[in-house]
Amino acid sequence: MTKQELLQHCRQNKRIHKDDLILSICSQKKVLDVGCIGQDRDFSAPNWLHNKIKSVASVVHGVDILTNLIAQLKVKGYLMYSVEELQAMNEKYEIIILSDVIEHVNNPVEFLAFYS
Secondary structure (H helix, E strand, O other): OOHHHHHHHHHHOOOOOHHHHHHHHHOOOEEEEEOOOOOOOOOOOOOOHHHHHHHHOOEEEEEOOOHHHHHHHHHOOOOEEOHHHHHHHOOOOOEEEOOOOHHHOOOHHHHHHHHO
C-alpha cells in the first residue's frame, strides 16, 4: 500500500475510539479488566475505562498489582483483586481487557499465557 493509498483509506473509513470498541465487545459480558488501576484516571470519573466497562458489562472484575489501591477500591464496592486473589478464585471470563498494559510487561508471552 502506498502512502497515498493509506491516506485515502484513512479518510474514507470510519474511525472508532478505542474505548468505544472495548465497550461494544464488553456489553452484557463477564469481563476481566487487567491493569485497570494504572490508567491514570480519577477513579470516580465517568471517563475511567473501568467505570465505562462496569456500565455495560454484566459483571466486571479488575486485577492489578497496586494492592493499596485495590483495597481502596474494594471499600468503594469495586470487584478488584490482586493477581494472587484472582488465581485462587479460578474464575472464567468471556472478555479479558488488557488496555495499556502489555508495554509494561517484561515477558509478554508468559503474561498472555497466564490470562488465557
